[in-house]
Amino acid sequence: MPGFAEFESLSIESENSKANEEPVCQSETFSEILACYQVCDQCRLLNSTDVPSLLETFDIQSSFNVYTAVYAVAHALHQLLGCDSGECQKKQVHPWQLLQQIKQVNISIHDAPLYFDNNGDPPTGYDIIAWDWVGDSVSYKVIGSYSPNPERLLINRDLINWNAKDNKTVPTSVCSAECWKGYKRVVTGAHVCCFNCEACPAGTYVDINDLFNCKPCEIHQWSLPESDACLNRTVEYLPWNDITSAVLIITSVMTLLLTIATACLFLLNLNTPVVKSAGGKTCLLMLSSLACASCSVYGHFGVPTAVGCAFLRELFCFSFTICLSCVAVRSFQIVCIFKMTGKLPKAYEFWTKNNGPHVFILVSSAIGFFISLMRIVLDRPVPIENYSISPDKIVLECSGTQSVGSAMETGYVGLLSFLCFAFSYMGKDLPANYNEAKCVTFSLLLYLVSWLGFYTTYAVYKGKYTPAFNTVAVLASVLGMLGGYFMPKCYIILLKPQLNTAAHFQNCIQMYTTKKSDH
Secondary structure (H helix, E strand, O other): OOOHHHHHHHHHHHHHHOOOOOOOEOOOOHHHHHHHHHHOOOEOOOOOOHHHHHHHHOOHHHHHHHHHHHHHHHHHHHHHOOHHHOOOOOOOOOHHHHHHHHOOOEEEEOOEEEEOOOOOOOOOOEEEEEEEEEOOEEEEEEEEEEEEOOEEEEEOHHHOOOOOOOOOOOOOOOOOOOOOOOEEEEEOOOOOOOEEEEEOOOOEEEEOOEEEEEEEOOOOEEOOOOOOOOEEOEEEOOOOOOHHHHHHHHHHHHHHHHHHHHHHHHHHOOOOHHHHHHOOHHHHHHHHHHHHHHHHHHHHOOOOOHHHHHHHHHHHHHHHHHHHHHHHHHHHHHHHHHHHOOOOHHHHHHHHHOOHHHHHHHHHHHHHHHHHHHHHHHOOOOEEEEOOOOOOEEEEEEOOOOOHHHHHHHHHHHHHHHHHHHHHHHOOOOOOOOOOHHHHHHHHHHHHHHHHHHHHHHHHOOOOOHHHHHHHHHHHHHHHHHHHHHHHHHHHHHHOHHHOOHHHHHHHHHHHHHHHHHO
């Protein structure tokens, strides 16, 4: 700006002329002179020889900015006080009024336009200046510029001298290095730029918008340790087209066909001694219940449904309850005929006249039905998504596998199994045609082992193939009853017809009576 250097020279001379005392501060270097001049009222006098070095050190651009700022405030006050009329008004001016008027200033200072945009910023652009220090001396170098209209930023990297050995290597100007992906920042001081890096645990991740916290994944997602994103969990269930499902379905179909074939064989030979000794029409009820039990396995394949979870498990328990009730009452009746008729004739007569076997089966089945009904009403199994089995999987299953209702059903079936075993064991010395101890024991043992195996497996493994283990337990129970109780009788009907005669059975009874009388 023309005349500005002369103005600074005159300002220094004017200050020197006012000094009447010797300076207290004694400084040699120019930086010390400036420091002294700022804090000391009695500094050594400056002469004209000092002025050139002072002018070189002063920031002329900063001085000009102060100059224009004063002019902008002066023009704003000029407008607020109405000085255009020739005489300024004497009134109070509030800061917000002055700020609003400054934004409307539009003047020219030595051909340099001065105005402000809507944000209050001067849209005139600016130079980017680097300060180069060499010891106590500093020089200013324009290394770039910014222009707002059109918006443009220019920087000449070659002109920048960095504080490094070769003056070209950009120094690291942060307290801590950047953390790796999956690591959060843990602030170690008062400034957020100083931090340690800590790995995020599994199931969490670091969001790019928040580098100081490990955010948990959504419930349907998962992540490994040190992750910066979450992945969707794999949904697992036992599909119909799985090889395990195919094998079990074929086995269940064969079991159902075998049960139907056995029922047809017994129906055709209903009046033969073998069928009558096995229970007669009661055998058809047993086989029907086993057929229903074998059909309950189809709810274990595919995506669990509300109907499948609520009723198919109950279907097996109720069906097997009917079957065990029939076996128990048949074993009890055989024992009564051979061992209690003579000792308790009135009790046996009351049992037979009042349809004791049918009443027992009806009451026992009703109790089992009531237990199943109460479980459906109070603790109905429903399809659920199990997130706790594996961190990266969602297992679709039915709830209530280890509930109070399930325990009551299992306990009641266990009670009937114990009655079957007890009555069969009581008749272990009966004639061979009526002795079912070995066959019933085999069937009940297979039932016990299969369900103990299922619950043991369920305690240590819960996943995709849990329904397969349940299906195996159901089919093992059905096949155990078919193989232990019905297959020996089918063998006699088909391959040993000579043993399926009234004469043979009468002969066995006479031999048993003779043996008992000898003892």
